[in-house]
């Protein structure tokens with residue numbers, strides 16, 4: 185079975201799919217099974233991917249790159265940032281040229297996980 189909120193990737197065309205209802209683990213794209221993405225949590229390179237959560241009065245600001253922002257170039261950028269709570273998935277969609285951060289109207293203590301997907305380096309969470 186697939187699990188709620190899992191993210192799958194097509195190695196051929198780059199499709200990304202998030203599970204909104206559980207079913208059989210047979211997601212197929214371009215004629216082959218899609219790859220389930222496992223979020224990474226540690227970044228040893230200079231370029232930082234692990235989401236950093238900053239508490240604000242009215243919500244949270246999630247940044248990709250705490251001190252140095254992740255690149256937001258045409259060929260390499262953060263496509264989306266998500267914040268997961270017990271009963272919500274909040275997603276901000278980004279594009280090249282944007283600042284790699286997003287604000288969400290969510291209390292920090294309610295967050296189970298923050299994650300982001302880089303179109304070159306994959307899925308990361310904190």
Ligand SMILES: [Fe+2]
Nearest residue numbers: 231302304305
């Ligand atoms: Fe990256």
